Amino acid sequence: MDGNANTGAPQGLAAPGAPVQGWTLLSPLTVWADAVIVGLVVPVPALVAAVVMAVAGAPAVWPMLTLLGAAVLVVTIIGADVMRYRRTRYRLTATRFEAVSGVIARSHKSLPRERIRSVDVAVPLWARAFGLCRVEVGTGESTGAGGTLALALVPVAEGERLRRLLLAHGAAAGAGADGSAELARMAPRWFGYGALAWTSAGIGYGGLAAVLGSLTELILRLVLPWVLGYAESAPVSAIVLWAAGVVAAFVAVATAVALAVQVESWWGFRLTREPDSTLRVQRGLLTRTSVSIEERRMRGVELLERLPLRWLGAASVAAVASGLDQAQDGQGGNKGGIVPKRALTPEMPRAQARRAAEEAVRAQGGIAFEALRRHPLSALRRRIMRALAAAVVLAAVVGAASWALGAFTSLEVPAEVAALDAAGTGGAVLLLGVPYAVGCYRGLGHGIDGRFLLLRKGMAARSTVALKRDSVIGWTVRRSPFQRWSGLATLGATVAAGSGIHRAPDVDLGEGLAFADEAVPGLLAPFLEKG
Amino acid sequence: MSTQGITHSGSARTAVRLRPPRHRVAGRAVALWTLRALLLWAPPTAVAAGLATASGITGLVPQATGPLWVLTAALGALGLLVALVMPQWRYRVHRWEVTGEAVYTSFGWLWQEWRVAPMARIQTVDTERGPLQRALGLATLTVTTASAAGPLRIDGLDAALAADVAQQLTEVTQAIPGDGT
Numbered sequence: 001m002d003g004n005a006n007t008g009a010p011q012g013l014a015a016p017g018a019p020v021q022g023w024t025l026l027s028p029l030t031v032w033a034d035a036v037i038v039g040l041v042v043p044v045p046a047l048v049a050a051v052v053m054a055v056a057g058a059p060a061v062w063p064m065l066t067l068l069g070a071a072v073l074v075v076t077i078i079g080a081d082v083m084r085y086r087r088t089r090y091r092l093t094a095t096r097f098e099a100v101s102g103v104i105a106r107s108h109k110s111l112p113r114e115r116i117r118s119v120d121v122a123v124p125l126w127a128r129a130f131g132l133c134r135v136e137v138g139t140g141e142s143t144g145a146g147g148t149l150a151l152a153l154v155p156v157a158e159g160e161r162l163r164r165l166l167l168a169h170g171a172a173a174g175a176g177a178d179g180s181a182e183l184a185r186m187a188p189r190w191f192g193y194g195a196l197a198w199t200s201a202g203i204g205y206g207g208l209a210a211v212l213g214s215l216t217e218l219i220l221r222l223v224l225p226w227v228l229g230y231a232e233s234a235p236v237s238a239i240v241l242w243a244a245g246v247v248a249a250f251v252a253v254a255t256a257v258a259l260a261v262q263v264e265s266w267w268g269f270r271l272t273r274e275p276d277s278t279l280r281v282q283r284g285l286l287t288r289t290s291v292s293i294e295e296r297r298m299r300g301v302e303l304l305e306r307l308p309l310r311w312l313g314a315a316s317v318a319a320v321a322s323g324l325d326q327a328q329d330g331q332g333g334n335k336g337g338i339v340p341k342r343a344l345t346p347e348m349p350r351a352q353a354r355r356a357a358e359e360a361v362r363a364q365g366g367i368a369f370e371a372l373r374r375h376p377l378s379a380l381r382r383r384i385m386r387a388l389a390a391a392v393v394l395a396a397v398v399g400a401a402s403w404a405l406g407a408f409t410s411l412e413v414p415a416e417v418a419a420l421d422a423a424g425t426g427g428a429v430l431l432l433g434v435p436y437a438v439g440c441y442r443g444l445g446h447g448i449d450g451r452f453l454l455l456r457k458g459m460a461a462r463s464t465v466a467l468k469r470d471s472v473i474g475w476t477v478r479r480s481p482f483q484r485w486s487g488l489a490t491l492g493a494t495v496a497a498g499s500g501i502h503r504a505p506d507v508d509l510g511e512g513l514a515f516a517d518e519a520v521p522g523l524l525a526p527f528l529e530k531g
Numbered sequence: 532m533s534t535q536g537i538t539h540s541g542s543a544r545t546a547v548r549l550r551p552p553r554h555r556v557a558g559r560a561v562a563l564w565t566l567r568a569l570l571l572w573a574p575p576t577a578v579a580a581g582l583a584t585a586s587g588i589t590g591l592v593p594q595a596t597g598p599l600w601v602l603t604a605a606l607g608a609l610g611l612l613v614a615l616v617m618p619q620w621r622y623r624v625h626r627w628e629v630t631g632e633a634v635y636t637s638f639g640w641l642w643q644e645w646r647v648a649p650m651a652r653i654q655t656v657d658t659e660r661g662p663l664q665r666a667l668g669l670a671t672l673t674v675t676t677a678s679a680a681g682p683l684r685i686d687g688l689d690a691a692l693a694a695d696v697a698q699q700l701t702e703v704t705q706a707i708p709g710d711g712t
Binding site for chain 1: 546547548549550552628630632633635641642643644645646647648649652676677678679680681
């Protein structure tokens with residue numbers, strides 16, 4: 001594995017960036033770009049801390065030590081980065097893409113070119129000034145992080161060259177970048193959906209809540225006494241007005257953050273089909289990102305309709321493709337961003353999202369996302385039973401807690417109050433749970449349309465996945481005791497992508513098997529009995 | 532939200548069934564599952580019994596002794612019940628079959644599952660034998676496809692048979708071109 005380690009001995013005399021025995025170094029500007037970041041991230045807080053200490057009247061030695069420590073840290077990090085730069089090199093041979101890296105422990109990674117499935121190019125803000133980008137090459141292998149190779153940083157033109165060379169498997173290489181067809185493009189109005197989209201709104205509200213949480217002490221000490229003092233004298237209407245104002249301010253700030261996140265993520269979004277048969281997603285304001293997905297790796301598309309936005313008629317599209325998913329990223333997260341790599345579009349009007357989804361899998365005649373078969377009514381019964389069970393359990397818990405409060409503490413809790421608590425909880429759970437159960441049931445559906453197999457499920461996050469029928473590589477049929485009782489089954493189609501399986505929960509067993517048999521002829525047939 | 536265009540499938544109930552795979556696993560698998568159940572349930576039961584005994588001897592919290600013995604009895608009874616019922620139940624469910632085109636398995640007891648993978652999509656075939664399985668001359672055969680979910684596992688195969696099947700599957704899948712995706 002490490003046979004080439006010695007060829008990577010320091011080549012101090014070679015011109016930076018020049019090929020050494022076919023090997024290329026990273027851009028020498030890498031060190032400068034990283035130094036800028038280190039130079040901002042480390043000394044600024046150190047300086048602030050030193051000033052605070054000096055103002056607070058600490059002995060002069062402490063601010064001095066802080067600054068000295070920061071300087072040592074900066075020099076160490078930059079030094080390590082210089083070493084990293086000098087000892088990292090990569091090359092492209094006729095059959096393989098290789099990289100050697102590591103200062104102390106050398107690693108030699110070598111990917112066979114015909115297995116390379118994705119080349120992602122990202123331009124972080126600080127690298128943009130230097131004309132650099134980060135390149136991540138993936139093979140879509142499902143085992144660990146061994147399938148990816150990242151280069152940080154190379155010149156943007158070099159990144160583009162690598163992207164084109166690595167993805168051109170015998171396809172008309174260098175057919176020209178202008179031969180790409182645009183499937184979707186950002187419309188400014190769509191940024192508005194960011195206010196309610198799950199990721200951006202989550203960051204907006206979550207971030208604001210975290211900031212307020214860290215200021216709890218301050219709020220309790222300073223703001224709360226003032227509020228209480230004011231509330232004692234002020235009229236009720238003024239207090240209500242104030243409360244509404246605070247809530248409105250909270251929502252406004254969170255929304256502003258959410259919109260900013262959406263703009264940063266999706267600015268200049270374009271979904272294109274490149275001449276080398278790849279789908280390419282380009283997006284991002286500060287960090288420009290380009291994700292390329294080989295078309296023959298596309299197993300299907302997913303139309304995602306998440307709740308508040310579904311009511312406003314919005315949807316987004318994600319790819320069902322191998323070599324893209326979080327589970328296979330090795331680290332389990334979406335490296336380098338908040339938008340998953342499989343995202344093909346932002347939240348956008350449903351009709352356009354549909355069209356983009358159809359285009360992404362070349363479904364000229366369209367895909368009948370709505371013409372799905374409904375699941376049996378026993379599936380609805382199961383969901384309502386779950387809501388009832390949740391109501392009963394929660395009511396019992398709350399009732400018991402109220403009763404225990406009266407029995408074991410000095411509090412006076414009459415039996416009627418405990419019963420009322422229980423009934424109230426149960427009622428509230430039912431009020432939410434039954435519509436949710438009905439929504440879940442209405443979300444269920446499956447069908448076949450031309451080359452595609454369609455599976456839909458979900459209430460809050462409704463997902464309709466359209467799988468290419470020839471990419472289904474197996475079936476699973478799972479039955480719980482209750483499902484056996486009501487003649488239902490959970491049908492799963494396995495595909496070489498993402499989580500690996502897409503399920504149709506609670507289909508009628510016979511109907512589901514017939515459906516699976518029709519969708520992928522021959523696979524299940526030898527194991528089916530009629531009559 | 533739009534559910535128009537959905538057709539009801541209730542009336543046109545086609546009477547299609549999955550037939551069980553052809554072969555049962557080895558009869559010794561019952562012993563394997565019984566031992567596994569006992570090994571799984573024994574430690575919590577022993578811990579509960581130990582706590583109950585300690586509580587009885589030391590008398591630190593006299594009210595706890597009774598409930599702890601009840602807990603011990605409950606865990607022990609549940610464990611015994613599982614160890615008696617589950618293996619027989621599994622033995623009736625666990626089945627497997629290899630045809631020219633596909634591998635077909637069924638497994639589980641309360642939750643039961645059937646899995647089919649076509650020969651052309653098989654990527655790896657492994658056998659594995661834990662200490663219990665070695666003692667009983669059994670093996671688990673695992674067949675994976677390019678999908679991250681749903682490997683086919685045949686638990687409790689006779690070890691020699693498992694090796695044969697693995698060999699046969701490996702030969703067949705190597706003869707098929709492509710990487711199984």
